[in-house]
Every structure is written in C-alpha cells, then in structure tokens.
Amino acid sequence: MERQALGLATWAVFGDVVYIGLKNMDYPLIIATACGAIALYLMMPRGQAWLIKLGALIGVLALAAGLSYLTHWASVAFPAQPAAGPGIFFYAFALIAIASAVGVICHPKPIYSALYFVLMTLAIAGLFLLMMAEFIAVVLIIIYAGAILVTYVFVIMLASPTGAAAEAVDYDRISADPLVAVLVSFLLLGTVLETLFTHSPHGFIASSASGAPAHAVHWGGLAALGKNLYSRYTLPLELAGVLMTISLVGAVMIARKNSPHTQMLGLGDVPTE
Amino acid sequence: MMITHVTNSFSDPTLVRYLALGAVLFAIGLVGFMARRNMIMIFLSTEIMFQGVAINLIAFSRYYHNADGQSFVIFLLTVAAAEASLALGLVIMLFRQRQTLNVDAWSDLQG
Known part of the structure; x- marks a missing residue:
C-alpha cells in the first residue's frame, strides 16, 4: 500500500516535471x-548521393529556421534594442564555418575533409578578427591551417591504402553509427541552446554590456595578451612548453620504424610492404 | 572614444550568437567523432570541437574586456598541436600494423 502510494507520488512528480518541461520548451528552437x-543524419556518408542532396536541403531549411528564430528571439528578449547584434560579417563567417564543418565530417575522401577544415579555420579566424582578437586570428591560421593541417595532409598521403586495398576500402564511404551519434550530440546541442536562449538575458550572463570594467581600454591586443601571459600565466606557459617537448619526443618515438622501443613492445618486425 | 563605441556594439545578443555558433560547431565535431570510422577523420573531428571551444573563449574575452580568454586559446592551441602530433604518430604506427585506418580493425583491443 505504502509502496503503491510512493510510486503514485513519484509518477505524479515525474509527470509534473515532464509537463512543466514540455510547456516551457522553446518549440521553434527545438524544431530548428x-x-x-x-539533415546531418542524412548527409553522413552512406554511399547514396540523393540522400546527401536531401540532407543538404533540410540543412539549409534548418539554418533558415535558426536565423528567423534568432531575429524573433532578439525582438522578444531585447525589446529596447531588437536590432542589436553582430553585423552581416558574423553571419557570413558563421555560415561558412558551419557549412565547411559539415563538409569535413561528411566528405568520404579524407583529403577533401582536410581542405574543408582549412576553409573552416579561415572563417573562424575572420570571426576572431571581428572580436578584436587579431593576434589569435593570425596564430590560428599559422598553427591550424599552416602546421597542423599540413601534418594531417602528410599523414593522409602516407597512410592510405594503395592499389587493390584502396578499392576495398569502405570505412570512409559508410559511417559507423550516424543515428546514435546525431542523437547524442544534438540532444546536447538542444539542451545547450535552450538554456542559452531562454535563460541568458537575465540569467547566468550576469553582467550586461555596461558592466565592463572601466579600466578596460587596453584589454585586448598583442601587448595586453603578452603581459597577461608572462605575468599571470607564467607557470602555465612554461608547462605548455614542457608539454610541447614531451609530445615531440613521444611522437618521434611512436612513429619510428623498428626502434628499440617498438621492439621492446613486441611491435618490431612490421611488414612494411 | 572610438573604443567605447566598439565595445558597446558587443552586447548580450551578440555574445549569445557567438556562443550558439560555438555550440553548433562542437556538436558537429562530436557527430564526426562518433560516426566516422577513419582514425584520421576522428582526430580531425576533435579539432572541430577545439575550434568551437575557442570561439566561446574569445567571445567571453571580448565580452568582459579581459585578455584571459585569449591566453586560454593560446594554451588550447598548444594542447591541440601536441594532441595532433601524438595522435598522428599513433595513426602511422597503427597503420603499419594492420595496413588499414579502420578503427574497427582494432576492436580486439577491448579488455
């Protein structure tokens, strides 16, 4: 009897929570x-071109829905300044970044994915310029587009099956578990966006634009960044250098062919051809 | 005077849009991380997630007029470079073992 009552009470509370959750949900955002x-589920590599086209169409619809939601949200949440927001450059760079990120994970050929990644990096560097982080923008292009991506491209060329083995490769044409992956990440994304758009104006982003400290004239730029790195974050900066050294040594040791280390691990006699 | 004009233009709606873009990029990278079967593509997807986080950090740095966010992005780039070098070294080693980049080829590693 008591257990039944307890179960009933639990269900009542649970139903209440679900009801309130459903009632307060931001349906246009959820739909977008x-x-x-x-769209992403349809565009994951599956070896069928028309599915990808359909997915791209739905993706464009989703982006348009998100954009119209943004204008609606701004007029509701900030009635005093509904037009306040980033300019056309933000939308252009954001669109390029999202489209090329989708291109990275959806293209069946890794080398094209790497090139899409370069495009995404350039768009994000443009966004950093818009946010007055010009040094970070340049560093992003040098390190990501210049160094890391060149490494990726070299590895893609080095470690590609050739000849008959390349014909039989299907792990790039058919993705593993697109449904589970899309469900998990878009549940996460929906939760984050819902929280961001329904609670942010008066919620966890406490300080408004007027709350910026008064002494913050020279807050950004290379000089302020360098001063910050070498005064407040000196030890982390040294540790970052140590991390780079360790990873350099580690990468050389791992990638070496028939080194004493690999022989010690029993990986020595590797057929190379 | 010009600076105050610029800082006023980065208001709450702008910040929220940048944060939303960072979240979208993170989600796309997560999909790629879980759904692709090529080891190189898996690590490339983590780089997308890194960039989504970097957008968040720079946006908050811009919003609070604070260079800490930019400093964090420097550290983030360091970690990303270290991760890329180690991960690609591992990929080369694993490719020499089995002549394939398929992660499923290594599913016998589970305990």
Missing part, C-alpha cells in the same frame, strides 16, 4: 535543432 539533426 531537430531539422539540423535530420
């Missing part, structure tokens, strides 16, 4: 996110 999820 779900459209994006469906």
